[in-house]
Amino acid sequence: MQVTHSQHSEKSISLDIGSNFKSLPRLTNNEIIEGRVIEAYPSGQFLISIKGKNVMAMSNVPLKMGSVLTLKVEKISSIPVLKILGDGKRDIKAFNIPLILSAIKENLWESLLNNLNSKAVPKGKASLLKELMNHVTMKIFSEPSREILRTLIDKSGFRWEWKLKNAALQKNISGVDIEKLMETDLKGMASKIFSLDGEKDILLKKLLSTISNIQLLNQQGFERERKIFLPIPIQLPDGLFTVGQLLIYMPKKREDRHAKQKNHDKSFSITFLLTMSKLGPLRADLSIKGNEIYGNFMVTSEKSKQIIENNLPDFVDSIKGKGFTVSAMECHLRDVEEVKKSPIREIFYEEGNTISLIA
Numbered sequence: 001m002q003v004t005h006s007q008h009s010e011k012s013i014s015l016d017i018g019s020n021f022k023s024l025p026r027l028t029n030n031e032i033i034e035g036r037v038i039e040a041y042p043s044g045q046f047l048i049s050i051k052g053k054n055v056m057a058m059s060n061v062p063l064k065m066g067s068v069l070t071l072k073v074e075k076i077s078s079i080p081v082l083k084i085l086g087d088g089k090r091d092i093k094a095f096n097i098p099l100i101l102s103a104i105k106e107n108l109w110e111s112l113l114n115n116l117n118s119k120a121v122p123k124g125k126a127s128l129l130k131e132l133m134n135h136v137t138m139k140i141f142s143e144p145s146r147e148i149l150r151t152l153i154d155k156s157g158f159r160w161e162w163k164l165k166n167a168a169l170q171k172n173i174s175g176v177d178i179e180k181l182m183e184t185d186l187k188g189m190a191s192k193i194f195s196l197d198g199e200k201d202i203l204l205k206k207l208l209s210t211i212s213n214i215q216l217l218n219q220q221g222f223e224r225e226r227k228i229f230l231p232i233p234i235q236l237p238d239g240l241f242t243v244g245q246l247l248i249y250m251p252k253k254r255e256d257r258h259a260k261q262k263n264h265d266k267s268f269s270i271t272f273l274l275t276m277s278k279l280g281p282l283r284a285d286l287s288i289k290g291n292e293i294y295g296n297f298m299v300t301s302e303k304s305k306q307i308i309e310n311n312l313p314d315f316v317d318s319i320k321g322k323g324f325t326v327s328a329m330e331c332h333l334r335d336v337e338e339v340k341k342s343p344i345r346e347i348f349y350e351e352g353n354t355i356s357l358i359a
Contacts, residue, residue, distance in 0.1 A: 011084040012074065013048070013059045025051035027073045027080060032224055035069040035082070059084075072223065085223070095216035100231070101342055103210040109133065109233035110241040112203040125193045128183055136186060137235045152232060157187025157211045158218070164188075187211050221347040226250040229344050236277065244274040247343035266290050271343040279304040281339045293324050297331040298339045305333050 013035075015024065027033075038054060039047040040063060048057050048069070061084070063069070075081040113133050116126040136155050140148055153159065163181060167173050182188035190208050194201070214229065221227045232244040249269040267289035275281045283298040299305050308331040316326050 011059075011061050013057045013063075013069075013071070013082050013084065015055060015057050015080045015082075024055060024080070025053045027076050027082075029073055029076060030224055031073045032085070032220070033071050033073065033082075035071050037063050037065055037067045037069065040065045095213045095220075097213075097217070097344060099206075100210060100213055100217065100344065103206065104231050104243045104245065104342070107233070107241060107243055108203065108207055108210060109137065109243065112207055113137075113241075115203055125189070125196070129186075129189050129193060132183065132186060132189055133233075134235070137233045137241070140232070140234055141237055153230065155184060155186060156230075156232075157185055157190070158215055158230070160185050160187040160191075160211075161215075217344075217347065222250070225347060227347050229347060234274070238277055240277045242275050244272060245343055247271040247346055271346070273340070273343055275340075279307060281336065282308075283334075283339045288324075291324050292327050293319060293329075294327045295329040298334045299331065300334065300336045300339050302333060305331050 033050060035048045035050045037046055038049055041047075045056055045058055046063055046065075047054055050071075069084055070086040071082040072085055073080070074083045113130060116130050132155065136152060139151060163185060164178075167178060167181060182192050187208065190204055190211075194204055194208060214231070218228050221229060226249065228248045228250065230246045230248070232246055233241070234244055235241050247270065249271075251266060251268045267287070269285065269287045272284045272286075273281070280300050282304070285296045285298075287294045297308050299308060312329050312331065316329050319326055
């Protein structure tokens with residue numbers, strides 16, 4: 001196999017398949033794989049084992065014999081290029097999709113909110129946590145705004161470690177400041193209670209585990225497919241407490257051949273799944289490209305379809321009022337199984353524990 005130097009500035013390995021295409025393992029774009037350096041040569045070439053096949057390669061950074069590489073397939077045509085996400089033996093962290101789906105199906109957030117008076121949770125802390133959870137779950141209807149999603153994500157616990165890191169980098173940060181930070185973050189507050197006398201609270205422990213698993217899921221999901229999954233617990237005005245499921249397809253990276261820089265496509269999509277008391281399960285798929293929007297709604301009953309269609313004109317007008325154009329806005333009747341299928345499966349289709357290699 002002929003080898004060529006990588007033209008990518010990031011850490012990567014490159015292969016020139018030449019006429020020996022069959023000697024390569026099967027690769028797909030954005031796939032995350034593991035490679036082991038079997039031999040390193042003075043010329044800068046090295047022999048690497050990928051998917052059970054040994055291939056010659058060239059890297060733009062030095063690699064040591066015996067290194068275990070976490071690789072992402074960036075390009076498979078002409079000269080295959082694999083980005084190096086990490087090297088050396090790393091801890092393998094797993095996220096548990098069934099645990100996340102179970103928390104959503106059983107509405108873990110509602111269960112915890114209704115049982116915060118248990119003896120395992122200190123009363124003072126329980127009231128603060130309850131206030132925070134009510135704030136997070138009611139805000140979407142009580143004070144709707146264009147910043148509502150950002151606010152919900154910020155308080156939901158999914159950015160807790162990032163907040164702590166930023167706080168640690170600040171000068172003169174005090175314990176009081178950290179305490180205040182905890183009181184505005186669901187994972188931070190739950191972690192504080194759990195570290196005191198909350199270890200016996202099963203629901204609190206499950207909430208922390210669920211948030212951590214979602215964080216791990218999104219860490220690899222974003223790197224692999226540029227997708228982010230967010231469960232959104234919502235208390236509706238009619239008293240229904242449900243959990244919405246939001247999947248965001250972030251703009252894809254593309255390489256500018258002239259500027260040799262990676263830019264972002266301006267198109268992205270979102271999928272939102274929500275069960276409502278009057279409509280039943282509702283799935284909305286929206287695609288946005290620049291200022292143009294295409295929307296598709298799916299429901300499970302003719303009555304729900306009629307309600308959606310009657311309200312679509314007002315919905316379209318509100319979108320246009322924000323400066324967008326609407327190419328199409330449709331509603332379709334579908335089977336319950338199709339509508340209620342969790343969008344989390346759009347990231348990973350495997351059942352059970354899925355391995356996530358954290359670089």
